[in-house]
Structure formats: structure tokens, C-alpha cells
Amino acid sequence: MIDYPVLTVTTFLPLAGAALVLFLGSERFVRWIALATTLATLVVAAPLYWRFDKGSSALQFVEAAEWIPDWGIAYAMGVDGISLPFIFLASVLSVLCVAASWTSVRTRLREFHVALLVAETAMIGLFAASNLFLFFVFWELIVIPVFLLIGVWGGPGRVYASIKFLIFTLAGSVLMLVGIIALQRLCGTLDLEALAGAAIEPGHQYWLFAAFLAAFAVKVPMFPVHTWLPNAHTEAPTAGSVILAAILLKMGAYGFLRVSLPILPDAVQRFLVPMLVVSVVAIVYGAYVTLTQTDVKRLIAYSSVSHMGFVTLGIFTLRQAGVEGAILQMINHGILSAALFLCVGMVYERTHTREIADYGGLAKAAPVYSTLLALFCLAAAGFPGLNSFVGEFLIIGGAFETRFWLGAVAIWGVALGTTYLVWLYYRVAMGKTNPGLAGLALELDAREVAILAPLALLAVVLGLYPEWILSYLHAPVAELLAGGGAP
């Protein structure tokens, strides 16, 4: 067996690919190089999956090196069952992003693919980092490529959307920076495993929790700092929307799991009720706002607010079922929001409109497309047998366990979710074919089917056999909750 630092290689291979693209003389092979890089990243990460020990809650594939000894900062990487699925998700989606942009991106190919590959490095690195400083570096690193993806290749309102995204994200993360520095001062280390065992005075914990909350809440996004999301997701090009919805939104929730819960347990207890309330507000408010949207992409964007509300609700139930459900739901939402944005992007390439009113009757004109869209809409709505059902079921189970009213409100959110997704499908695919669509070749080509197929497969497999992901989560989540998080 070949032995190499798997995490470091997986993280930085896309960056190497980006450098290659950057210094390549011609733009002819840019797409191929980017595709090859993302596929190679998927391959070099393979040992992570077959050599991973699911029974252990400790970090595995640990790598450590000196980095900035004078500032007490080390380079440390390692994954556990919580972070591994996200590395998988990020590396799979990166391949799909390159493939999905094959025909839709025609300007500044080189910069586009550099941004995409740098974003992949940041996404994988974030989930692989086991040192808070390194975590922060990747956290910030992703902002710039996504800012450019939105602002350069986005829709008509792209400049406003990109600036809004940048300012919101930075405003959150600078406070996290102060929090990180304060943690280092209090505990003398930034190693996440060591910090999890540190006893921090509750008075300090509250402030630290607030500082980290600023960063995580913006990324999730939680109500009321979600307002950047509809702009950014709607204006971004398809690949940008996929990265935003599938990975970027998970970074905040992942932060709660990595920092808030294990390191600041007293503060979590203290702020438990507000966090739960904000989560259910996001679920219900997000769902109602989603119902009123008339733009397909904006509708899917807003649905993320509601869906991520479920995730934070699950995390802050602090029950095994709730937290596992939340993590599973993060993966599910990653798959489904990516799939839905890809679906929208594919049809937009043909029609150049995102207004729901301009669609209708796609089921006749594009049966394969409509079937896949139906699958993804149903899955996102929590249809039994498809992936979201299990996640939502676990989360709501955890919610009922902690506080009855939380479960009741969350169920209402599920009902609303079904409504807006099924209604969307009804307006887009059913009824009479919209005359405006006449003469357009709406059916998917082989490339597009190949992009959506893996996601459809994942949605079905995870619906029927969620234990595939859950088996990774049992040990680390039990450890997380035993560490002081549970009441």
C-alpha cells in the first residue's frame, strides 16, 4: 500500500491544479485539467474511506507539523466520523461543478476554474483541519473564490450580491478571529481535541460563544442574518450556487459541532433556548417566505433557510438522535440543494428565464428531466424512502424528546416544505406546456444526466440505507454529547 499524508494531499491537490491552470499557456485544456484534478482528488482521498475505523471517536489520519512555533500555532489535520462525510461530499460536488460549468461558463475560463479549485481546497481543508487557526485560514480562504464566482460569472444583480456576501461573512468571521485568539490565551492551545478537554470559566464561555456564533450564524445562515443568502444563491452561477448551498452553509453548522458544543458546553446550555427558538423561527419563517417566491432559483435559495433551521434545531436538541439527524440532514441538504440548483441551471441554459410563470408542462417536453426533478423535489420534501426523510425524522424525534412544542412546530415546517416543493414542481412540470417554451430542446443531454445521476443515486441509497452515513456518526456524536453537552 502506498503511504502518503492523505489529508494534506487531498486538500492541496486542487490548489496544485489551480496553479497549473493559472500558468498554462492556452485556455484550451483548462476544463480538462480542472476535471482531471477534481477526479484525482476523489481518488487520492479513497484511503480515507476504506481505512477508516468507524468504531473510534478519535481523530484519524492525524498529521501534525510545526508551523508558526513562536505564535503557538501548529499545522494539524485529522478526521473523525463527523467530518469524513463532508470531505466526500465536497470532493464529489467539485467534480460535478466542473462538469456542470462545461457549457454554461464561456468567459474567463481560466479564472473560473482557478476559483473553483481554490474553493475545493478550502472546503476540504476546513473539514480536515484539527487546529482552530488552520480551520480559520480555510474558513476565510473560501470567501474570496466564492465572492469572485458570484461577482464575475453571476446574474444581473451579481455585484450587489457578491459584496453583500463578502461583508456579511467577514463581519462574522472577524469576531470569530478575536474568539480564537481569546481561546488561545485562555487555554494555551488551538488544537481542537485539546480544547475540547479544557475547562473554561462560564463567564468567558458566554463571550466566546457569542464571538463564534457571529461567524457560524452568518454561514448557516440563521434567522435574522440570512439576508445575504437569497441574493448570493440566486445571482451566483450554477457552480457557485452549488458550492454555496451544499458546502458553505454546512461550514457554520460544522463549526457548532466542532467548537461550540465540545469546547463551550456551559454556554451552550445557557443559550440553548434562544438557539432552539431561532432555529424553529428559521424553519417556519423560511418556509413561508419560500412559498411566496416567483423565481425558481430564489425559491430554492430560501428553502435552504428553512432546511438549515432543521439542522441547527437538531444540533441544539443535544440528543444522540437529533445531532445524528442534523449531520445526516447536512449531507442530505448538500446533495439535494446541489441537485436542485443543477436542475435549475440546466433548464436556465436553454430558456434563460428563472420566473416560475415562464415554465409549465416540462413533463411532456422533457420527461427525463422532469422525472429527476420530481425525485429531488420529493426527496427534499422529506418523502419516505428518500434521503431527507430519515434526517428530518431523527431531528424531529430529538426535538420531541427535549421539548414537545419544538417538535410540533418542526412538523409544521415539514408540511410547509412539502407544499412549496410540490407546488414548485406542479407549476414547472405539470399542466399545459408554456407557449414560451415551444421550439426549445428542453430534454437533458447525456452529460447532464451523468451529472445528476450520482446525486439521484445518493438520494435513493441514503433514503433506503441511511446507516451508511449514520454508522460513521454513532461514536463521535456519543463522545461529543458525553463531553458535557448533554443536560
Next chain:
Amino acid sequence: MNRPTTADLTLLVPELILVGMALVLILAARRIQTAPIALVGTVVAALAAAAASIWVVPSEGASGFGGMITVDGYSRFFEVLIAASLALAALLSAKTLDRDRIPRAEYHVLLLLASTGMMLAVSSLDLLTLYLGVELMTLCTIVLVGIQVENPASNEAAVKYFLIASFASALLLFGISLTYGVTGTTDFAGIASALRGRGSDPLLIAAMGLVAAGLAFKIAAVPFHAWAPDAYQGATAPVAAFLAAGSKAAGLAAVGRVALVAFDSEARTLSAILAGLAGLSIVVASIIALSQTDMKRLLAYSSIAHAGYALLGLIAGGPEGASATMTYACFYVFMTLGAFGVVIALGERGESVDGYQGLAAQRPGTAALMLIFLLALTGIPPTAGFAAKFVVIQSAVRADHVPLAVLAVVCSVVTAFVYMRIAVQMYMKEPKQAAPARLPLTVSAALAVTALVTLIGGISPGSLAPWTVPP
């Protein structure tokens, strides 16, 4: 006092090299107006001075001229930094000198002498030599600002700068004389020992306040910043770059030594004064920068805000704080020279924010470089700007100045808007003007050096640590 010995003179080898080259250029002035000899000579002298300060000058902590001049790790660090900014400023000037028909020899002589003053200021152990060094620097830079004799804007800037600078010098001198009155000496070690164990008295606070105010003019900290935007705007871009880089680094070095050596026992009072200056600089400059449309003015406000960030380390105090400020000063010099470098490279077009429209489509390489410098100025990893910001915030938090740290990072979001506005122009707008000419070789070289330092400093900031020796 005895006559200077050879040992004394060895301490001044870097300064002597610069002065020597200045004299050569003055003598040869009439012959070299067209050839690039002045540029080559200046760069060679700067490199030689840096090399001399690293290798020729004797071991640690030597002092000479009756304890007025020293060579220690601190002065060595700043001397190399000043030499670097001199060399880079000279490289950046090459094209502008031709365009504006500025006399080459005189221009380079002034650059060399200003750098000599800076080096003298960073290595002085006495308020009087410090004053001499700082004034030499200021006088030369005033002339540099006004060197476009036929340009009224340049003259106006020079006059403004001169008036405010003389006011600042008066404050500094007044502070020095009050310090002498309280302690009976102008020697840093003497002041420190005279103040030890002695209660705070109003006269002393006034003395410290005046010295701090005088030096705050040099680093352009709010409320002593008013000259900077006008001077930068009126001067040619390379001179503005030199002011923003070299003279700010020298001023910070002077503040650092005065705060940490001379007034060490009064650190609490002085750090309160500095905290006020830093907080005001960061807040005011970040906000005013939002509305700037002229790049030189924008970068002037940026340099004011950065002076505030750099002061955070000195406010925290102690050797760690001093090292933090030194790290900040070093990375700041390179990233700000880089940003000015792009402004200079684009010529007329580079001097207004609108000029950057569509640059990425026309000159992707130049736009990418500018993006790196803008990210560094904002403080986003993996650039040196982030490392610099991290280390000063770290020292502020360690010294329990958490509110100041929070204020600083919140304002960095405001400055993010300032810098990213330019990124938006470059990447997200369509070009309206003709593509700029190819970069001249000298400017490319300077940009390459600054970009390398900005990136390597961000990835491996620890490699600077052995050099950041506190005074």
C-alpha cells in the same frame, strides 16, 4: 565628549553607504540626467546598506557616540526594512521620473538622505539624535513631495506638509525639553532610570503626550493625520509609496523605542495615549476611506488605518507586543508598496478608482497582483496581511485590550469594503478605457518582490520571528 572612534563609525556603516552614494550622485548630477545610473546606484546602495547592517556592523547591543547610537536587533530589523523600501521606491520611480521630467539625480539623492534619516532615527538611543534623524527624513520627504516644481498641486501639497510638519517638530521638541526638565537627561536609559520608582506627575504626562503627538505626525495617526491625504495626492505616486512605507516604518520604530525603553516605567499612561491614537486612526480612517475616489488618497487613509493597527502591538507593550508591531510594520511595508506599485504601473489610469474598471479582462496578471495586495491590506489569509493582523490582535488580547481588539477587527470589515470596491471594479465591470501599456521591467521587479513577500509572509510568517528582536 571624545572624538568618534573607528568603532563608533562602524555602527554607522549603513548610513555612511547611503550618504556616500548621495554625495556621488550630487557630484555627478549634471552628467547622469538621462542614464539610469542614479537608479542603479540607489538600489545598489540600499542593498549594500542592508547587507552592511546584517553582516558588517558588530555584534548585538553595541552602542557608540557616547551612547547616542546603537546597533541592536531592533535597529537592524528596521534598517533592512528601510533599505528595502528605498530600493523598491527607487525601482517604482523609474518610469514616473521620465514622464514628469523630474531631475533624476536630485530625486535619488533626496531618497537616499531621507532613508539615512530614517536609519538614524531607528538606531538612536537619545531623544536628540532621534529628533535629528526624524527631521532629516521629514525635510527630504517634503522636498520630494514638491519636486514637480511646475505642478501647483505638488507645490500645495509640499507647503501643507511643510507647515504641519514644522508644527509637529515643535511639539516633539517641546516634549523633549519637558522630558529633559523632568529627568535631567535626553538619553533613553537615563530617562528610564530617572523615572523608575518615581510617581507620575502632570509635567511628565505632558512630556509624554507631546513626544507621542510629535511622532504620531510622522506615522500619520489620527488626529495628527491631516497632512497625509493631501501630501500623498499631490506627490507623485512613488513618493507617496515611499512616504507610506519607509517613513511610516521609521516612525513606528521610533515610537516603539521611546515607548518601550525610555518611558517603560510609565507604560500604562503611554499605552493609554497610544490606544487613543490607534483607536481613532482605525475608526476614522476606515470610515473616511469609504468615500475616496482617488487611489492615492484612498491608500493614504489606508495607511492611516494601518498605523493604528500597527500601534496595537506597542499598546500591548512588552517584548511580544514590540515583535508584533515589527511584524506588522514589515508586512505592511511590502503590501502597501505592492499596491502603490500597481497604481504606478497603470500610470494616469491607476490613480482613480474608476480606472480599474475591467482591468482583469485586459491585464489579468496585474489585476491578480492587485487582488493579492488588496486581500493583504484587508487581512485575509493566506496573505501576509492576515498574519500581521493576527499577531497584533493576539498581542492586544493578551494584554487584556479586548474591546480595542474587537473595534479593530470590526473596522477591518469596513476597510474590506474599501479594498474590495477596487476588486469589484477590476473583476466585475467592463473595461471603459484602453488597455494599459505593458509593465516596465523595473516596476515588474518591484511587484514581484512585494508579491512574493506578501504570499510567503502569509504562508510562513514564523520565518520572520528570529528577526523581530524587541529593543
